[in-house]
Every structure is written in C-alpha cells, then in structure tokens.
Amino acid sequence: MKTIEVKICLGTSCYIMGSSYLQELADIMPSKFSGRVNIIGHNCLGQCMSQGEKSNPPYVQIDDEILDGATIEKVLEYIEKKL
Amino acid sequence: MFVDIDAFQHKKHNQNAYGDYFASKRTQGRIIVVLSDGLGSGIKANILSCMTATMLLKFIEAGYDIQKACEIIMNSLPVCKVRKISYSTFSAVDCREDGTALIAEEGNPKFIWTRKGNILDTQAYIVTSKIFLNRQMQIYNIKLEPLDRLIFCSDGATHAGLGTKDLKMGLGRNGVIGFVLNRLCDNPDISSRELSKSAADFALSVEEGKKAKDDISVVSIYMRNPRRALVFTGPPYRDSQDGFYANAFKNFNGKKAICGGTTANVISRELNIPVRSKILFHSGSLPNLMEMDGVDLVTEGILTLTRALEYLEYPPYDTPEDAAGRLVKFFLESDCIDFMVGAKFNPSHYDPSLPVELEIRKNVVKKISKLLEEKYIKKVTLQYI
Structure with a gap:
C-alpha cells in the first residue's frame, strides 16, 4: 500500500508561522489515512533561506514536494489528492 | 584543575529571607568565595551577611590580600548592643586553579577538607583583632590536589538537630563530616551542586519537624578535571568555512550541542551525519x-536560546523538560562552555x-554567557565564526 511521508519544518520561521499547530496533524489524522501517512518533524527544510523575501512559511514536505503557507486543511487536502 | 563550586541554603523556619549569604566570583585562574552568617535571622540577618560578604568579595577582588581584607572587616564589624557579639561571621576563600588556597574564617565552623575519602587537617595561623580583643580570625594556607574537596557551612548546619532526642548537641562538625564522607563513598564524582544540596537537606532532615532553627548553608568546592562542552549555533559567515568549523566541532573533546535548524543541516552535510527527528510530541x-x-543535544536556534536565557535568569522551580530546559541542564552539567x-x-x-x-x-x-559566568560561575568562551 502506498504511504506518504509528511515532513513538518520546525525551523524558527516555520514554527512561529504555524508549524507548531501542524504538529497536531498526527492526532487528528482521519482514520481513512491511518497507516498510510508518516508524519515527522524536520529541523529545517531550508526553504526560508533559499526563498528569501518570497518565503512563505510554514513549509511542509510531502514526499518530494514542498508545500508553502501550510495549514492543517491544506496538508490534509494534499494528502487526499496524493492517495 | 577546574574549581567546581556551588552552595545550597535553607531558610530558618518561618522566615522569608536567608540570613546567610554566599557570594563568589571567578576571575582569571582564580575563584573567590565568601560565606557570611548574619546575626539573627530574616531580613536583618540577610542585610548584615550580604553587606559583609559583598564587601569582602570586592576587597579581595580588588587585589587586597585575603588576610588584610578579612582583618579590615573583622575590625569594622559593629557589635550587637544586646548580644555583645559581632553582627556577622564569615569564611573567605581565595582559590587558584593550581590548587593553592588561602582561607580566612571568623566565627564560622571550621571548613572540612577531604582527599580520597579521608579528612585532612591543617593548622591555622591566628590573627587577633587589635580593636575587639575577643575576635579572632583563622588563616589557612593549603595546597589542594586534583579531586580534593572543601566544605564550608554555617553554624545552622553544624547545630542542626540541637536538643532533639537523637542529637542532643546537634549534628556537629563531625556529623556533617560523616554525612559528606558517606555521600562521597556512594558517589565519588558527585558535583558540588549535588553535594551541597544533599548536605543542606540532610541538616534540615535532622531538625525537629524538619523545621530549621537557624539558616543552613553548605558551600562545596571540588577541584576536578573540567567537564567541557561546546555549543555550535548559527552557520558560519562564509560558506567556504563550513567544513573547517564542522570538523572543529567533530574533533572537540567534550559534550556537544547544536542550536539551530540550519546549523544542524550545515554540520550534517559537512560531516555526512543525518539529522533524525524524534517522534513528534x-x-x-x-x-x-x-x-x-555524536551530538548530545540538537535544538532549534533562537526561540530555544531565548527561552533558555529566561530559565537561567529566572530559574523555574522545576526546569521544564522542553528543549530550552534540556539546554539549561546541558549548561549546568558542564564547567567550561565554548x-x-x-x-x-x-x-x-x-x-x-x-x-x-x-x-x-x-x-x-x-547574555547567556554573561549569566553563566556571573551567576552560575562557569568558564565561558565565545568565538564568532
């Protein structure tokens, strides 16, 4: 069965821009995704540095794709699409 | 040798201020320690002991010979009109990293000197006050060896338990010695922080109803090989230097911490060591x-450092188990922090x-390094890279 890896950036900018709330994803993951989504924290995905003023934290990496301005709803929607 | 020093105090029961005062200052290759016991208890004693300790520390720090500095204080301490005794007693130590230590005591219980589980004794040179003939000061000039310990306490510790069924005459200096030697036998590497706390707790435990009849203070000095720690925070200014500093970090002999997500990425890339996330909580x-x-602690950067600064400045009763609390523990369990x-x-x-x-x-x-140096008596170096 296909599984998805969700990396939540816990770097400074991401954390204060909302990734602290994204940590709740693990608790509220709908049962239909159970066992198919692996949620982990990441020290820094490096996006804020590389994007400069276009930076839009918090960032979440879903498999190989980067999602900016991430919210719980956005991440769940993305997972739904991928699965 | 690194001079590990710490003190622990209990207030007299029902008082809201400590009547004993402990002050210390680490300067180049030298540490000055003063413990003063103010007459009475509460705020009055606190002010008296604080003044005595602070003045002594300043005198010695300013370059006065310890004997001269203590003589000035001994000759100038006023006499209490009611009890006809001096306003405060004191112990002062000027300890060098090469092991030489000059100790002056006036009125406090004699210090305890341990080496390899035994008690060492030394003769004092007595100085009598020219102004108050009933005041005498003991001066000791001793040479400490690695792993030696010195314990200083106020009479609240040696008199603990006075009048109780088991300890009619109180714990006494021998009671404190017995406890310290037992503790060292169980844990020969115990830090000054733990030893002073456990000795002060023990003194309190023998008091009737665990209510201290006097202020209890225990100061511990431990001559030991320093516990070194390195904190790497922030990526180097020049990318070309990343490898150099990552290797310096790798080759450091001691405990290591990284504070910063990008910093962790830089070191991970240069040393080819992956950063693993723990389970989210x-x-x-x-x-x-x-x-x-190979790294003892990896945290986020500025938020964690800022919180750690808060914890160091205003220590919470129990240090939280969050990343900043772990960082503070990392600092406090080290002697020399780079x-x-x-x-x-x-x-x-x-x-x-x-x-x-x-x-x-x-x-x-x-700010963290200033606090670690001044409040927590650590040796700190800062290198901007």
Whole structure:
C-alpha cells in the first residue's frame, strides 16, 4: 500500500508561522489515512533561506514536494489528492 | 584543575529571607568565595551577611590580600548592643586553579577538607583583632590536589538537630563530616551542586519537624578535571568555512550541542551525519529536539536560546523538560562552555510580518554567557565564526 511521508519544518520561521499547530496533524489524522501517512518533524527544510523575501512559511514536505503557507486543511487536502 | 563550586541554603523556619549569604566570583585562574552568617535571622540577618560578604568579595577582588581584607572587616564589624557579639561571621576563600588556597574564617565552623575519602587537617595561623580583643580570625594556607574537596557551612548546619532526642548537641562538625564522607563513598564524582544540596537537606532532615532553627548553608568546592562542552549555533559567515568549523566541532573533546535548524543541516552535510527527528510530541511552546550521532543535544536556534536565557535568569522551580530546559541542564552539567557563534543570519527571521519579534542570536548568546559566568560561575568562551 502506498504511504506518504509528511515532513513538518520546525525551523524558527516555520514554527512561529504555524508549524507548531501542524504538529497536531498526527492526532487528528482521519482514520481513512491511518497507516498510510508518516508524519515527522524536520529541523529545517531550508526553504526560508533559499526563498528569501518570497518565503512563505510554514513549509511542509510531502514526499518530494514542498508545500508553502501550510495549514492543517491544506496538508490534509494534499494528502487526499496524493492517495 | 577546574574549581567546581556551588552552595545550597535553607531558610530558618518561618522566615522569608536567608540570613546567610554566599557570594563568589571567578576571575582569571582564580575563584573567590565568601560565606557570611548574619546575626539573627530574616531580613536583618540577610542585610548584615550580604553587606559583609559583598564587601569582602570586592576587597579581595580588588587585589587586597585575603588576610588584610578579612582583618579590615573583622575590625569594622559593629557589635550587637544586646548580644555583645559581632553582627556577622564569615569564611573567605581565595582559590587558584593550581590548587593553592588561602582561607580566612571568623566565627564560622571550621571548613572540612577531604582527599580520597579521608579528612585532612591543617593548622591555622591566628590573627587577633587589635580593636575587639575577643575576635579572632583563622588563616589557612593549603595546597589542594586534583579531586580534593572543601566544605564550608554555617553554624545552622553544624547545630542542626540541637536538643532533639537523637542529637542532643546537634549534628556537629563531625556529623556533617560523616554525612559528606558517606555521600562521597556512594558517589565519588558527585558535583558540588549535588553535594551541597544533599548536605543542606540532610541538616534540615535532622531538625525537629524538619523545621530549621537557624539558616543552613553548605558551600562545596571540588577541584576536578573540567567537564567541557561546546555549543555550535548559527552557520558560519562564509560558506567556504563550513567544513573547517564542522570538523572543529567533530574533533572537540567534550559534550556537544547544536542550536539551530540550519546549523544542524550545515554540520550534517559537512560531516555526512543525518539529522533524525524524534517522534513528534508537544513539548511546551518550543520546537522538538532532533538527534544526530555524536551530538548530545540538537535544538532549534533562537526561540530555544531565548527561552533558555529566561530559565537561567529566572530559574523555574522545576526546569521544564522542553528543549530550552534540556539546554539549561546541558549548561549546568558542564564547567567550561565554548560557544561557536555563526555570524550568518537568516533574513526571514527579520520579516516584519512575523507575529513575534526574534532576538539577534549574538546578543542572546552574549547574555547567556554573561549569566553563566556571573551567576552560575562557569568558564565561558565565545568565538564568532
């Protein structure tokens, strides 16, 4: 069965821009995704540095794709699409 | 040798201020320690002991010979009109990292000197006050060896338990010695912090109803090989230097911490050691810890450092188990702490739309190092890279 890896950036900018709330994803993951989504924290995905003023934290990496301005709803929607 | 020093105190029961005062200052290759016991208890004793200890510390620090400095204090301490005794007693130590120690005592219980589980004794040189003939000061000039310990306590510790069924005459100096030797037998490497706390707790435990009849203070000095620690925070200013500093970090002999997500990425890339995330959990309001082989602690940067500064400045009763609490524990369990502070800054941290204002790393580290030096008596070096 296909599984998805969700990396939540816990770097400074991401954390204060909302990734602290994204940590709740693990608790509220709908049962239909159970066992198919692996949620982990990441020290820094490096996006804020590389994007400069276009930076839009918090960032979440879903498999190989980067999602900016991430919210719980956005991440769940993305997972739904991928699965 | 590193001079590990700490003190622990219990207030007299029902008092809201400590009547004993402990002060110390570490300067180049030398540490000055003063313990003063103010007459009476509470605020009055606190003011008297604080004044005595602070003045003595300043005198010795300013270059006065310890005997001269203590003589000035001994000759100038006023006499209490009611009890006809001096306003405070004191013990002062000028200890060098080469092991030479000059000790002056006036009125406090004689210090305890341990070496390899035994008690050492030494003769004092007596100085009598020219003004108050009933005042005498003992001067000791001793040579400490690695792993030697010195214990100083106020009479609240030696008199603990006075009048109780088991200890009619109180714990006495021998009671304190017995406890210390037992503790050292169980744990020969115990830190000064733990030893002073356990001895003061023991003295309190023998008091009737565990209510201290006097202020109890125990100061512990431990001559030991320093526990070294290195904190790497912030990426180096020049990318070309990343490898050099990452290797310096790798080759450091001691405990290591990384504070910063990007910093961890730089070291991970240069040393080819992956950063692993721990299972996500809610750790207060700070990002979780990460893990890296060969590194004792990996945390986020500026938020964690800022919180650690708060904990150091206003210590919570129980240090929280969040990343900042772990960092504070890391600091306090080390004697010599080196900071490698990367000067590269992340522009996104200064985005005016961020909901919280982020401090500048260099400033936070400077404040932390000042506190570690002055309040926690650590040896700190700062290197900007």
